[in-house]
Amino acid sequence: xxxxxxxxxxxxxxxxxxxxxxxxxxxxxxxxxxxxxxxxxxxxxxxxxxxxxxxxxxxxxxxxxxxxxxxxxxxxxxxxxxxxxxxxxxxxxxxxxxxxxxxxxxxxxxxxxxxxxxxxxxxxxxxxxxxxxxxxxxxxxxxxxxxxxxxxxxxxxxxxxxxxxxxxxxxxxxxxxxxxxxxxxxxxxxxxxxxxxxxxxxxxxxxxxxxxxxxxxxxxxxxxxxxxxxxx
Amino acid sequence: xxxxxxxxxxxxxxxxxxxxxxxxxxxxxxxxxxxxxxxxxxxxxxxxxxxxxxxxxxxxxxxxxxxxxxxxxxxxxxxxxxxxxxxxxxxxxxxxxxxxxxxxxxxxxxxxxxxxxxxxxxxxxxxxxxxxxxxxxxxxxxxxxxxxxxxxxxxxxxxxxxxxxxxxxxxxxxxxxxxxxxxxxxxxxxxxxxxxxxxxxxxxxxxxxxxxxxxxxxxxxxxxxxxxxxxxxxxxxxxxxxxxxxxxxxxxxxxxxxxxxxxxxxxxxxxxxxxxxxxxxxxxxxxxxxxxxxxxxxxxxxxxxxxxxxxxxxxxxxxxxxxxxxxxxxxxxxxxxxxxxxxxxxxxxxxxxxxxxxxxxxxxxxxxxxxxxxxxxxxxxxxxxxxxxxxxxxxxxxxxxxxxxxxxxxxxxxxxxxxxxxxxxxxxxxxxxxxxxxxxxxxxxxxxxxxxxxxxxxxxxxxxxxxxxxxxxxxxxxxxxxxxxxxxxxxxxxxxxxxxxxxxxxxxxxxxxxxxxxxxxxxxxxxxxxxxxxxxxxxxxxxxxxxxxxxxxxxxxxxxxxxxxxxxxxxxxxxxxxxxxxxxxxxxxxxxxxxxxxxxxxxxxxxxxxxxxxxxxxxxxxxxxxxxxxxxx
Ligand SMILES: Cc1cc2nc3c(=O)[nH]c(=O)nc-3n(C[C@H](O)[C@H](O)[C@H](O)COP(=O)(O)O)c2cc1C
Ligand code: SF4
Ligand code: SF4
Ligand code: FES
Ligand code: FES
Numbered sequence: 001x002x003x004x005x006x007x008x009x010x011x012x013x014x015x016x017x018x019x020x021x022x023x024x025x026x027x028x029x030x031x032x033x034x035x036x037x038x039x040x041x042x043x044x045x046x047x048x049x050x051x052x053x054x055x056x057x058x059x060x061x062x063x064x065x066x067x068x069x070x071x072x073x074x075x076x077x078x079x080x081x082x083x084x085x086x087x088x089x090x091x092x093x094x095x096x097x098x099x100x101x102x103x104x105x106x107x108x109x110x111x112x113x114x115x116x117x118x119x120x121x122x123x124x125x126x127x128x129x130x131x132x133x134x135x136x137x138x139x140x141x142x143x144x145x146x147x148x149x150x151x152x153x154x155x156x157x158x159x160x161x162x163x164x165x166x167x168x169x170x171x172x173x174x175x176x177x178x179x180x181x182x183x184x185x186x187x188x189x190x191x192x193x194x195x196x197x198x199x200x201x202x203x204x205x206x207x208x209x210x211x212x213x214x215x216x217x218x219x220x221x222x223x224x225x226x227x228x229x230x231x232x
Numbered sequence: 233x234x235x236x237x238x239x240x241x242x243x244x245x246x247x248x249x250x251x252x253x254x255x256x257x258x259x260x261x262x263x264x265x266x267x268x269x270x271x272x273x274x275x276x277x278x279x280x281x282x283x284x285x286x287x288x289x290x291x292x293x294x295x296x297x298x299x300x301x302x303x304x305x306x307x308x309x310x311x312x313x314x315x316x317x318x319x320x321x322x323x324x325x326x327x328x329x330x331x332x333x334x335x336x337x338x339x340x341x342x343x344x345x346x347x348x349x350x351x352x353x354x355x356x357x358x359x360x361x362x363x364x365x366x367x368x369x370x371x372x373x374x375x376x377x378x379x380x381x382x383x384x385x386x387x388x389x390x391x392x393x394x395x396x397x398x399x400x401x402x403x404x405x406x407x408x409x410x411x412x413x414x415x416x417x418x419x420x421x422x423x424x425x426x427x428x429x430x431x432x433x434x435x436x437x438x439x440x441x442x443x444x445x446x447x448x449x450x451x452x453x454x455x456x457x458x459x460x461x462x463x464x465x466x467x468x469x470x471x472x473x474x475x476x477x478x479x480x481x482x483x484x485x486x487x488x489x490x491x492x493x494x495x496x497x498x499x500x501x502x503x504x505x506x507x508x509x510x511x512x513x514x515x516x517x518x519x520x521x522x523x524x525x526x527x528x529x530x531x532x533x534x535x536x537x538x539x540x541x542x543x544x545x546x547x548x549x550x551x552x553x554x555x556x557x558x559x560x561x562x563x564x565x566x567x568x569x570x571x572x573x574x575x576x577x578x579x580x581x582x583x584x585x586x587x588x589x590x591x592x593x594x595x596x597x598x599x600x601x602x603x604x605x606x607x608x609x610x611x612x613x614x615x616x617x618x619x620x621x622x623x624x625x626x627x628x629x630x631x632x633x634x635x636x637x638x639x640x641x642x643x644x645x646x647x648x649x650x651x652x653x654x655x656x657x658x659x660x661x662x663x664x665x666x667x668x669x670x671x672x673x674x675x676x677x678x679x680x681x682x683x684x685x686x687x688x689x690x691x692x693x694x695x696x697x698x699x700x701x702x703x704x705x706x707x708x709x710x711x712x713x714x715x716x717x718x719x720x721x722x723x724x725x726x727x728x729x730x731x732x733x734x735x736x737x738x739x740x741x742x743x744x745x746x747x748x749x750x751x752x753x754x755x756x757x758x759x760x761x762x763x764x765x766x767x768x769x770x771x772x773x774x775x776x777x778x779x780x781x782x783x784x785x786x787x788x789x790x791x792x793x794x795x796x797x798x799x800x801x802x803x804x805x806x807x808x809x810x811x812x813x814x815x816x817x818x819x820x821x822x823x824x825x826x827x828x829x830x831x832x833x834x835x836x837x838x839x840x841x842x843x844x845x846x847x848x849x850x851x852x853x854x855x856x857x858x859x860x861x862x863x864x865x
Contacts, residue, residue, distance in 0.1 A: 045614045046758050048799050058798050063614040085795050089764035123768055148757075168298035170592070170609075172767045174757040179294035 006070035008052075015066035022050060022062040025074070031228040032074055033083055033112055035090075035201055036149035037062040041158065044150050048086050049112060051079060084116045092123045093172075095130065095144035096202075102211030103203030105219025109147060110202075111226035126172075133178070136185035138192045138208050145204040146176050152205055156196040164188050164196065176204075245281045248273060249288060256585055260289045261625075263299065263607035267306055268549070268588050272374060275315055276307040302609040302756075304358065304591030305374070305549050312347055312354035314392045317371040321360035321511045322746040323668045323732060329368035332380045333357070339389045353392050359593060359750060360511035361550045364666065364732070365411055365674035373398050374552045377405050406553065410518050411675030413692065416662045417654060418635070419678050421526060421642045431570050433529050433645040434536075438578055440644075442537050449640060451648030453660035458505055458596075458633030459704070459728040460803075461659075464640060467620060467630055471500060472538040474621040474628040500540035501629040502531050502582075503605065504637055507548045507589055507596035510705035511750060512730030515664035516634040518676050520547075520554050523638050524561040528584065530637030532571060533644055534630055535582040543584035544624070546601050549591050558586055593754035597802050598631040599623075600756065611758045612802035635664055635729075655681035659721040669733035670695045679720065686716040688731065695735035700818075705730035706747035707807035710814045740822050741777045744811045748773050751808035762805030765796035769809060781827045790816060 005012050008021075008030055015024035020043060025032050036047040045063035052061045053073040061074075073079060090109065098104050130143035148167060153176075156164040168177040180188035190197065192207050200206070216222070220230065252266045263285065270281050277300050286293045300306040318324070318333050333355070337343060340353055347354045363369035366378035372388070375398065384405065391401055412419060421427045437445045449465035456462045504527065508516040519527065531543050547555060562584055565571035573581045587605055589595050595604045599613035602624050623629020632640075639661060643651045652660045659681035665688070668674045672693030679688065685701060700712040703720070704727040711718065711725070718725050734743060752766035769792055776785055793809030793816075800806050816823060838858045846856050 043614070045801065046760070048760050048801070051799050060614070060801075065616060082795060082799055085791075086760050086799060089760050089768070093760075093764045123764075124771070126767070163292045164294075166292065166294035166298040167609075168294070168301040169757065170302045170304075171752060171755040171757040172763055173301075174763065177294045177297055179292045181293075 001069065003068050006066055006068060006072060008072045008074050009076075013066075019066050020062060021052060021054070021059070021064050021066050021070075021072055024066040025061065026228060029228050030074065031226075032061045033116065034062060035087075035108060035112060035147060036151070038151055038199070041151065041154045044154070047090070047147065047149060049083055051082060051086070053079060080116060084118050085122070087113050087116055087118055088120075088122045090147050091118075091121050092125045094128060094147060095125075101145065101203040102206055103145075105216055105222045106214075107203055107221070108201035108226065108230070109145075111221035111230075114221070115226050130175070133185050135182075136188070136190065136208075139185055139190055139197055140206045140208055141176070141178075141185055142204055142206070143176055145202045147202055147204070148174055148176070149201055151199045151201065152176075152196045155199045156190075156194065159195040162189060162194065162196075164190055164194075241278060241280045242284060244273070245270060245278070245284055249285065260291055261605070261607040263289060263291060263296070264303070264590065264604060265587060265607070267296075267300060267303075268590050271306050271590075275311040275313060275373075276309055299607075299609055302592065303589075306590050310347060310351065312352055313395075314353045314398075315371075315373055316353065316355040317358040317361075318355065319359075319361040319363065319367060319369040319371070320357035320746075321364060321367075321750075322743055323364040323512065324360075324367040324369060325742070325746060326669065326738070327367045329380070332368050332370075332385060335382060335385045336389070339385070340392065352395075358550075358591065359509070359754060360513075362508055362514040362517050362548075363408070364512055364514055364668035366409055367668075371550060374549065375406055376408060376550065376553050378408060408517070408521075408553070410521060412518065413667075413673055413675040414677040414679065416678040416680060417651075418639060418642065418662055418664065419523075419676075421638070421645075422523065423525075428526060428642075428645070430525050430529070430565075431568060431576070433526075433641040434532060434570055434576060437533050437536060437644050438576060445533070445644050446537050448648035449643055452643045452651040453648075453658075454636070454639055454643060454651065455659065455722060456633060457635035457639065457663070457728070459510070459707075459726065461722040461726060464632065464636055467632070468534060468538050471620040471628045471630045499627060500535075500538050500542075501624040501627050502535045502538070502540045502543040502584075503598075503601065503624065503629055503631045504531055504543070504545045505596060505598065505601060505631055505633050506545050506551070507593075507601060508551070508634075509548060509593035509596040509754075510707060510728050510730050511747070512666060512668055512702065512705045512732045513728055514666040514668075515676050515729040517551060517554075519634050519638060519664070520551065520558065524558055525565070526638045526641050527634055528561060528565050528571065530639075530641035531584060532565075532575065532582055533641055534632070534637065536575075536578075536580055538628070538630055540630075541581045541583070542624075543582060544605055545584060545586045546589060546595070546605060547586055548589045548595075550589075552588060555586060555588065562586075592756075593750075594756045594802075594804055597804060600802070601631065602629065609756070611756050612804075614801075633728075656719070656721050656723070658723045663720055663727065664729055665720070665727065665731045666729050667692050667731045667733070670698070670735035670738070671733050681721045682719050684717050684719050685711065685725070688720070689716065689733065692733075694733050697736040699734040699736050699738050699740060701734070702730070702732040702743070702747075703727050705732075706750055706811050707803070708810065710743075710811065710818065712818050740815060740819060741773075741826060744815055745773055745777050747811035748808075751804065751811075755804060755808070759799075759801035759805060761796045761799040762801065762808060765792055765800075765805070766808050768792050769796070769812060773812065776823075776826055779826070779828065783827060786816065786823055786827070 005014050013024050013028045033049045035049045036044045043062040045060045050061040051058050054070055098110050133141040153165040156162045164179050166177050169175050178188050248269050249266055256262050270277055282296050300308050342348045361369050363378045368380045369378045454464045592610045594600045595610040597612050598619055600610040604610040619629045619631055655661045662678050662680050665677045700710050702710050703725050748770050752770045755762045755766045757763040793813045796805050796809045
């Protein structure tokens with residue numbers, strides 16, 4: 001092993017100074033589950049789906065820096081059991097009625113759940129009372145499906161330069177708010193060409209009238225498991 | 233709202249904003265401080281204020297709303313002219329705070345969480361206010377009122393109904409006792425006992441030299457008193473090092489030459505963590521009252537050593553009543569040239585601002601605290617980088633507890649070897665404990681590290697028959713009598729200062745429930761395991777507490793607990809399951825006895841689930857109800 005290498009599940013992986021474990025793994029085509037991470041944005045580190053074990057300690061791969069000689073565990077039964085429980089937490093916290101959701105088949109939450117072999121929700125559902133915002137002519141926000149990945153927040157702030165979203169509330173009362181006079185989308189200045197409009201990993205933020213242009217069965221994760229190539 | 237009224241509001245709010253800018257400088261980082269003051273004036277943040285601040289500070293309105301929504305002491309909807317927040321820690325409950333709540337509600341004709349229709353008064357509960365040994369306690373319009381009883385409630389109700397402004401209420405209501413019960417070197421490091429003279433430690437620092445003084449700190453073995461026990465000299469050294477690259481050691485004492493006016497350009501930052509949020513901890517309350525000079529001197533010493541020109545005291549909102557006296561001590565230091573420009577004639581500028589918290593336990597976590605100082609929601613940062621390399625405004629920052637800074641001043645004054653003679657090898661010096669619960673003499677006790685739990689219990693007059701002791705607060709450990717020989721020390725039982733005693737008449741489940749609810753209420757919500765996990769734990773624990781638990785629920789409690797512990801983002805989540813895990817492990821029999829003797833218990837209330845259907849069909853007959861466990865009982 002050279003000075004710019006470490007291992008993931010025993011496989012030697014190269015990294016460059018400043019890279020996170022996630023970035024180095026991606027470059028080596030090793031998949032680490034993730035929901036709040038997207039290579040185009042500054043890492044957030046909140047969903048904890050990317051939990052890996054680094055030299056005996058659990059860390060978030062998307063934020064933890066890769067370093068020489070690190071021994072990283074990724075695909076272990078223990079970690080995948082932990083990740084399955086975490087994604088089950090997300091499912092019971094929100095209201096994810098996948099069969100009735102436009103995003104089904106293209107949803108990263110759903111795809112990651114399949115990948116982690118989640119077959120039930122395990123925990124009791126919260127039946128969260130969430131507000132749906134369909135005020136915008138072209139875009140719809142269903143907060144029932146929001147997992148607080150903040151990708152829309154980051155995209156609107158860092159790419160669109162509009163700063164249209166923020167996370168409000170504390171603890172379990174956390175929710176997404178919109179930066180407009182009405183608090184709704186219609187007067188926010190959001191458009192379908194915004195990066196924020198197509199970044200949502202779930203069916204929370206959707207562009208209207210496109211939901212079924214690709215039929216169920218022909219969607220991304222209908223045909224293959226979520227993997228490293230999915231973050232095009 | 234009429235336009236006229238709106239204009240008056242705007243003028244008044246502008247005054248609050250301007251006053252803050254004048255004191256602390258015009259910067260978006262002042263947002264939280266401005267909101268705290270507007271809340272104090274209006275008992276919520278009016279929409280006009282949000283508009284105005286959004287414009288003046290160019291902050292998106294949604295960010296302001298999300299900030300208000302994060303902190304417990306800020307409100308988007310109007311609260312009463314008199315806001316009563318009843319402290320709801322386990323010790324308040326043990327001292328009968330429910331009776332006090334009931335009494336307030338009855339005599340004021342209000343319900344918890346609702347504004348009285350005339351807008352005069354509202355009442356809610358709040359997390360531990362740090363008055364555990366003089367509870368039940370409350371905050372009224374932000375000011376602490378201890379020792380609530382029927383008589384004092386009547387007095388308060390009378391003044392509320394008469395509309396008497398808070399500053400005309402009798403002073404005895406706000407009288408906070410110090411309750412010092414045992415002094416050792418730190419509490420004796422005071423003017424009264426002739427051990428401390430303002431400025432002596434700073435003079436010694438410059439006489440001896442900065443590097444040599446840091447060496448004394450290393451020799452002393454001082455470790456952080458806020459909980460984690462990190463070596464203080466090492467933290468200061470790292471912070472200094474992260475500024476200069478390479479030959480750091482020779483540069484120690486490189487004096488900051490940034491003028492106080494442009495403090496946002498300052499090189500390094502010193503922060504005192506006076507958030508004291510761990511339930512059952514109230515020793516910093518005392519130190520901020522009686523040892524504020526020593527604290528400020530300790531911070532100034534740190535600034536000289538690391539090369540900082542800017543300092544903050546992050547004062548928890550619950551201790552707002554200490555704000556004015558702290559400002560006076562700062563002024564006093566400025567007058568004596570112990571703070572400000574060219575301190576003691578040296579080429580060294582350093583000054584300190586006080587920032588008020590607004591009701592969020594998570595802001596005691598150092599990186600969340602820094603976020604809050606910057607005027608943001610208190611969300612812990614990803615680490616690395618650590619504050620010592622990138623803290624406040626990404627500048628190298630030292631964050632230490634109140635007690636740590638005072639110890640540091642004393643060590644520079646009296647020497648590292650002298651200090652290291654106290655305590656144990658790995659835990660030098662003394663520890664201040666805040667003792668509350670079932671004992672005859674609750675209060676503040678200072679002991680050398682290494683003292684056993686049993687010695688402490690004997691000393692403070694603990695009840696003879698004990699259920700156990702919670703050492704280190706809810707995030708610490710619950711121990712029972714077979715562990716009373718254990719020592720208070722970083723290598724054995726670590727404690728930030730909380731020590732709560734429970735006698736054998738106390739219900740374990742009341743205690744654990746209070747702690748578990750505390751964590752879910754205080755979770756910042758950033759990461760999934762803590763946000764969802766603490767809520768799952770609370771619900772499951774409530775079910776067991778109510779007598780509906782089954783054996784499987786205990787297995788589930790433990791599993792969820794371990795998930796939160798191993799996957800959470802910060803120390804809050806990593807310790808949130810401790811009350812459950814440490815008691816499950818030590819008192820499994822009590823848990824077994826609490827369970828229903830049945831093989832199956834539904835995860836939710838079957839009959840309750842039918843409620844909506846019953847309402848829709850206008851039925852309430854026997855057949856419209858489901859017995860939960862009919863066949864099995
Ligand atoms: C949830 C949480 C709350 C904390 N609250 C406090 C606190 O109120 N006061 C404190 O000094 N440290 C608190 N800490 C510890 C701080 O993060 C930090 O370690 C400490 O201020 C460092 O100072 P020290 O080295 O002097 O102990 C808390 C940590 C966590 C995770
Ligand atoms: S709306 Fe979508 S992108 Fe935005 S935070 Fe929620 S889940 Fe993430
Ligand atoms: S562990 Fe809890 S308090 Fe800490 S970041 Fe996660 S949600 Fe916030
Ligand atoms: S992908 Fe790393 S925490 Fe979400
Ligand atoms: S399928 Fe609808 S949220 Fe994922």
